Amino acid sequence: MNIVVLSRNPKLYSTKRLVQAGEERGHNMLIVDHSKCDLVIEKKNPQIIYQGKKLENIDAVIPRIGASITFYGTAVVRQFEMMKVFTAIESIALGRSRDKLRSLQILSRAGLGLPKTVFTNYSKNTDHIIDSIGGAPMVIKLLEGTQGIGVVLAENKNAASSVIEAFHGLKARVIAQEFIEEAKGADIRAFVVDGVVVGAMRRSGKPGDFRSNLHRGGTAEVIELSDDEENAALKAARVMGLGVAGVDMLQSKNGPLIMEVNSSPGLEGIESATGIDIAKSIIRYVERNV
Ligand code: ADP
Numbered sequence: 258m259n260i261v262v263l264s265r266n267p268k269l270y271s272t273k274r275l276v277q278a279g280e281e282r283g284h285n286m287l288i289v290d291h292s293k294c295d296l297v298i299e300k301k302n303p304q305i306i307y308q309g310k311k312l313e314n315i316d317a318v319i320p321r322i323g324a325s326i327t328f329y330g331t332a333v334v335r336q337f338e339m340m341k342v343f344t345a346i347e348s349i350a351l352g353r354s355r356d357k358l359r360s361l362q363i364l365s366r367a368g369l370g371l372p373k374t375v376f377t378n379y380s381k382n383t384d385h386i387i388d389s390i391g392g393a394p395m396v397i398k399l400l401e402g403t404q405g406i407g408v409v410l411a412e413n414k415n416a417a418s419s420v421i422e423a424f425h426g427l428k429a430r431v432i433a434q435e436f437i438e439e440a441k442g443a444d445i446r447a448f449v450v451d452g453v454v455v456g457a458m459r460r461s462g463k464p465g466d467f468r469s470n471l472h473r474g475g476t477a478e479v480i481e482l483s484d485d486e487e488n489a490a491l492k493a494a495r496v497m498g499l500g501v502a503g504v505d506m507l508q509s510k511n512g513p514l515i516m517e518v519n520s521s522p523g524l525e526g527i528e529s530a531t532g533i534d535i536a537k538s539i540i541r542y543v544e545r546n547v
Contacts, residue, residue: 258284258285258316258317258543258544258547259284259285259287259314259315259316259317260279260284260285260286260287260315260316260317260318260319260540260543261287261288261289261312261315261317261318261319261337261342262275262276262279262286262287262288262289262318262319262321263289263290263291263318263319263320263321263322263330263333263334264288264289264290264291264321265290265291265292265323265326267288269321270523270524270525271321271521271523271524271525271536272288272321274524274525274528274535274536275319275321275524275536275539275540276288277536278534278536278537278539278540279540281537282537282540282541282544284540287315289307289312290307291320291322291326291329291330291333291334292326292329292330293307293308294306294307294312294333294336295307296332296333296336298336303336303339303340304340305333305336305337305340315337315340315342316342316343316547317342317343317344317345317543317546317547318334318337318342318343318344318345319344319345319346319501319539319543320333320334320344320345320346320351320520320521321521322334322346322351322520322521323521324355324401327351327352327355330351331348331351331352331355332348334346334347334348334351335348343543343546343547345500345501345539345542345543346499346500346501346520346521347498347499347500349498350497350498350499350520351520353497353498354497354499354502354518354519354520355520357398357400357432357517358376358400358432360497360517360518361374361432363496363497364493364496364497364515364518366496367492367493367496369489369492369493369496369515370489370509370511370512370513370514370515371514371515371516372396372434372435372436372437372507372509372514372516373389373390373391373434373435374390374432374433374434374435375389375390375432375433375434376400376430376432376433379425379428379430380425381425383417383418383421383422384414384418386421386433387414387417387418387421387433389433390433390434390435391435392414393411393412393413393414393416393417393436394410394411394412394413394436394438395410395411395417395433395434395435395436396408396409396410396411396433396434396435396436396467397409397411397417397420397421397424397431397432397433397434398431398432398433398434399424399429399430399431400429400430400431400432401429401430404470404472404473405468405470405472405473407429408468410436410467417433421433436467437507437509437514439508439509439510440507440508440509441461442461442462442466442467442468442469443459443460443461443462443469443508444459444460444469444505444506444507444508444516445457445458445459445460445480445482445486445505445506445507445508445513446458446460446477446503446504446505446522446526446527447482447486447487447490447503447504447506448502448503448504448522448527448535449490449491449493449494449499449501449502449503449504450500450501450535450538450539450542451500451501451538451542451545452491452494452495453491453538454482454487454490454491455533455535455538456479456527456528456530456531456533456535457479457480457481457482457486457490457531458477458478458479458480458526458527458530458531459477459478459479459480460475460476460477460526461475461476461477461478462474462475463475463476471526477526477527477529477530478530479530479531479532483513485512485513486506486508486513489504489506489512489513489515490504490506490513493515493518494518497518497520499518499520500542501520501522501539501542502518502519502520502522503518503519503522503523503527504517504518504519505517505518505519524536
């Protein structure tokens with residue numbers, strides 16, 4: 258098969274591993290930078306022009322779209338769909354997953370456990386926001402943040418109020434969230450491919466940090482998920498419509514709480530922690546669908 262990996266950087270671990278896993282299974286792998294694709298739209302003849310040539314005879318595409326280029330990246334994936342090319346992540350699911358608020362609404366409707374969250378249209382009534390969460394300590398997150406940047410733990414009501422006001426003053430949208438103390442600065446990443454958890458790890462922040470992001474110096478260990486955790490991860494990926502998903506959960510006294518469902522989850526952390534060939538699972542998922 259001819260499989261395109263949509264990625265802006267051929268040197269990234271995840272991109273290299275997908276290419277390698279595809280080649281090992283006899284496929285012709287092509288890396289295409291979605292930011293450099295031109296989309297030709299006319300009656301019944303959608304085309305993509307890349308490096309001056311029409312992309313033709315592509316069987317499948319594996320999108321690895323960074324958060325900063327969601328809009329254009331999603332349009333490129335949609336163009337492939339119009340060309341009847343199978344995509345490991347559908348454009349609609351990609352768009353959904355990039356909107357934190359919309360994602361939480363979808364997960365909540367599906368009855369999944371979530372940390373209690375408040376989102377407002379720059380409300381000045383910070384007391385009300387804080388009281389709705391159940392008071393401080395609480396977590397305040399920039400709606401557009403990634404890799405733990407813009408995620409703040411406010412220890413008391415005054416701090417929470419100041420942080421919300423400061424972000425709103427900068428016209429930055431935030432969500433305020435109940436702080437799950439029992440998670441003890443750790444979270445779980447379940448990697449789901451085609452309705453199966455293919456690997457799971459527990460990430461812990463560096464000492465003193467409640468954020469467990471590996472990009473911030475956290476460490477990861479392989480774990481066996483409980484039935485509740487596995488079911489939550491699978492349902493979250495399903496309701497988001499994602500064939501490939503990294504589901505992030507906090508372990509709370511009330512069971513797993515979903516924080517986020519990632520549509521371009523990195524392979525490096527999970528493959529190193531678990532020793533599992535996740536790239537191969539993704540290639541096999543593509544094979545089953547073409
Ligand atoms: P990002 O998408 O930028 O990584 P997250 O929402 O995943 O931001 O938050 C980063 C980290 O902070 C999480 O991995 C988790 O360890 C911690 N964290 C986030 N929200 C909460 C919360 N409500 N309670 C406790 N810890 C949290």
